[in-house]
Amino acid sequence: MNVLIVDDEPLARDVLQTYIEKIPSLQLIGSCQNAIEAFEQLNSQKVDLMLLDIHMPQISGIDFLKTLAQPPLVIFTTAYSNYALESYELNVVDYLLKPIAFDRFVKAINKAMGLQKNRGQERQTKAAEPQTKGSDYIFVKADKKLIKVRFDEIFYIEGLKDYVILHTPQGRIVTLQTMKLLEAKLPAQLFKRVHRSYIANLSKIAMLEGNMLELNGKSIPVGKNYRDELLAIINEKRL
Structure with missing residues (x-):
């Protein structure tokens, strides 16, 4: 992971550089004292993570x-x-208060690496899309019938004990199935x-507000363990 430090305090830059050197998976590619220098670095080389002072x-x-x-x-x-609140609205990975302890720094880096891995997997999945074109539906057993359901017709899926509910334009389809297998x-x-109980069709998302996701006029919760990965996906489409 290529890391760029942006901080006007020399001592703070030195501390962060020392921390980075202790983690083999990190590569320091620049240390800037202001946003102007940082902008030039971002335009001249690949930066995966920016440690940014406010x-x-x-x-x-x-x-x-x-x-x-x-x-x-x-x-x-x-x-x-x-x-902290404003930074949360900007979807940053973490918010570290100085003086920064090394263990707290490592925790933030691990979180960033997880998000970077997710971005990589999403890119790989998109690259593989032509190979899976045509597999755009599944058959769901419900009411003693096998119902063909196109993926693009599913707004979201809700888990309820040993059953799942597919929410579609034609209504709800209830089938005996686990969320994990589906x-x-x-x-x-x-x-x-x-969420532990919800799977969302990303193309149907109308709005994310706080921890609630709106799809087809309905709101479903976003679990705290899933929020960061969802925000990483949304941010790739963000203006």
Whole structure:
């Protein structure tokens, strides 16, 4: 993972560089003291993760992040706790308060690596889409019948004990099945587990507000263990 440090404090940059050197999977590719330098680095080389301070001269870390159309993964490193809520709305990986302990730094890096891995898997899935074209439906056993259901007709899937409910334009289809087994049969590029009891069709998402996802006029919850991966997917389509 290629890492860029952006911080106007030399001591803070030195601490972060020392931490990075202790983790073999990280590669420091630049250390900048302001957003202008960081912008040049982002345009000249591949950056996977940016360790970004908030209080900096000329342009704050938050304002700088807002200018980026396709930002890398970002971890805020700051001495101020009052920007945590705003950073959450910007979908950053983590928010580290100075002085930053090494174990806390490692935890944030592990989280970033998980998100990077998810992005890679999504790209691989998209690349493989032509090979799976044509497999656009499944047969579901319900009411003693086998019903053909196209994937693009499913808004979301709801788990209820040993049953699952497929929500479609034609109504609900209830079948005896586990969420885990059904999830394995769904195309990963189209469907995403967003809660222990819900699988969403990504193409049907109308809005994400807080921890609620809206599809076809209905709202379903997003579990905290699934939110980061969902946000990573949404951010790839974000303007």
